[in-house]
Amino acid sequence: MGRVLVIEDNQDNFDLLADAFEQEHTMIHAKDGTSGLNEAQTCDPDVILLDIALPEVDGLELARRIKNNPHMQHVPVIALTAHAMKGDRVRCLSSGCDDYVAKPIRIGQLREILDGYLSRQDVVASQA
Numbered sequence: 001m002g003r004v005l006v007i008e009d010n011q012d013n014f015d016l017l018a019d020a021f022e023q024e025h026t027m028i029h030a031k032d033g034t035s036g037l038n039e040a041q042t043c044d045p046d047v048i049l050l051d052i053a054l055p056e057v058d059g060l061e062l063a064r065r066i067k068n069n070p071h072m073q074h075v076p077v078i079a080l081t082a083h084a085m086k087g088d089r090v091r092c093l094s095s096g097c098d099d100y101v102a103k104p105i106r107i108g109q110l111r112e113i114l115d116g117y118l119s120r121q122d123v124v125a126s127q128a
């Protein structure tokens with residue numbers, strides 16, 4: 001169980017993720033970069049799923065801002081991107097994203113990645 005902030009401008013894509021994961025996690029939605037950054041600071045997410053093609057502030061810039069902010073930089077950011085092109089992974093990771101998933105999203109693959117980050121936090125918490 002975790003708090004997952006989804007920064008995604010496409011409602012259908014968010015609905016797909018919410019349907020898949022809302023039994024397991026609290027799913028929070030932000031539809032653009034500005035509200036996404038605001039939610040990232042206020043909703044205390046355990047993981048951020050970040051669409052790269054966003055209006056206003058794009059996902060790569062948002063990832064940089066999150067990772068440059070001492071209050072947010074510990075939160076894992078998983079990039080979601082439609083342009084599954086060579087170089088995309090590198091661009092996402094060099095902008096500060098911790099991981100990368102190409103659209104169309106495969107729920108099983110994303111679940112494994114999410115569970116990996118969330119269980120890592122459980123381990124850290126139980127050792128504290």
Ligand code: MN
Nearest residue numbers: 009051053054
């Ligand atoms: Mn988009």
